[in-house]
């Protein structure tokens with residue numbers, strides 16, 4: 470459920486006073502800063518030596534239940550993971566070609582120009598090729614979402630969370646709903662849209678929303694060692710303010726599937742691979758130098774930004790992911806800061822299908838039901854601009870393309 474309360478300033482002032490009365494926020498922040506500086510140095514060091522920073526698993530190790538405890542610890546510490554070979558390389562390459570044909574045959578670019586203005590992104594991009602394509606229901610997207618190997622991967626990822634909660638399990642890790650998102654096809658040499666460092670799952674909600682306050686209670690009380698980023702309790706109870714930047718589903722991991730090879734320099738993903746770095750962002754905003762009705766970069770309707778001015782100690786740990794191949798997948802915790810490189814210096818398109826993990830719970834089911842109606846009609850998914858390009862697209866996936874698992878994931 471989305472929150473529409475408009476008068477946010479007074480909630481921010483009230484919340485800040487409350488926390489500041491209970492906690493010595495300056496001391497808490499200094500403790501977090503010291504503790505995280507060790508982690509930041511470690512990441513920056515590894516980066517300078519060219520080491521692999523994002524933990525990596527092979528899909529077969531997940532399918533065979535052979536992931537080591539050490540690997541699990543490292544994923545939990547880093548808050549991100551690359552799972553290789555969830556799909557065979559040729560399968561991913563075929564999907565990439567098919568998706569390209571789907572966009573071409575249906576004159577996507579011309580239609581996008583006609584509709585320019587509906588989505589802010591296209592407002593500035595009337596002549597350039599877009600980087601993000603507002604299609605949700607191409608066959609490759611639907612096939613990748615409903616694949617058994619994808620379901621197995623998401624089950625593993627969902628199970629990294631502790632689902633214990635006062636009112637019973639917070640979600641069912643074994644059933645994941647589809648969250649239909651768009652696709653990125655970034656042309657070589659493209660300089661149009663880097664994304665500065667940010668988090669997606671909520672901005673000022675993270676301070677003022679009662680469920681988020683419970684999730685982050687140990688951070689706000691200055692007891693960082695007792696904060697567990699993988700405790701799921703209350704995570705599906707948060708109420709997000711209306712915003713085009715926030716997902717209506719709770720995701721255990723955001724993620725994408727690579728359709729082409731991409732890595733450092735290719736204008737692709739950068740991560741801050743420290744799962745509890747949110748503690749720095751939360752406590753930083755409560756310090757004396759931040760105006761009383763502000764929370765650093767938290768703004769209505771925007772992703773929560775992180776920058777050099779407010780968060781200088783974190784910036785050295787924002788690093789590009791290792792090179793991934795077609796069929797590999799990348800996943801990151803909803804509190805993990807991420808960015809997209811400004812410029813694509815590579816020779817080929819950098820293409821991905823966005824697929825996160827969104828396990829079964831009341832919040833996600835409510836959205837999945839609305840989403841299913843959009844699927845049937847070929848409309849844009851409910852969280853996104855209502856461009857509705859695909860209504861009469863040839864080759865769009867329909868219910869007859871769904872497997873039994875695919876129907877279950879779509880609540881159909």
Ligand SMILES: [Fe+2]
Nearest residue numbers: 667668669807
């Ligand atoms: Fe993002």
